Amino acid sequence: MAGMSPVFRRSERRKERKAPGERLVTLIRKPGCHLCDDAQEVIEKVCADLGVPWERKDITEDEELHRAYWEQIPVVLVDGAQHTFWRVDEARLRKALTQ
Template sequence: MTTVTLITKADCHLCEVAREVIEAVVAELPDAAADAISLEELPIESDPRLQERWWDKVPVVFVDDDLLGHWRVAPDRLREALLARA
């Protein structure tokens, strides 16, 4: 199972865009690959360590434990990372 983790904060337009990009990329993958992906959202406000590390970089996206990026999600980069794990 591959986990995509999205660190978000309240009222964050870029977080909504990032979620949409992630969902669109997963929807385009072959069924077997898409079925092996889970999306986990972590609200940054819930963890002081997340706030300290990522507050000014939200949204932040990890694929498993690997940082994919922050602020904007590149669909091609995400697709490549997910297919590499499939």
């Protein structure tokens, strides 16, 4: 791959589709946040439908997460990369997890 162009490498990565069980959705939230509760409902539904594991992290228990995301919560990560914040669109999350 050393001689390949960056465009080719990106397209190759897209072809390497992960199985649902190999994906991970992370919800970064805080207690008492109604948007966080709404986001969790969408994540629970989509992940259950697709068989994708998910986890919840509380920014009040992690200083690094608090510094990084306190103005954006809820934040949703897919495989460690930020997918969205504030509101979670079910169709967009489903698409991200199946492509």
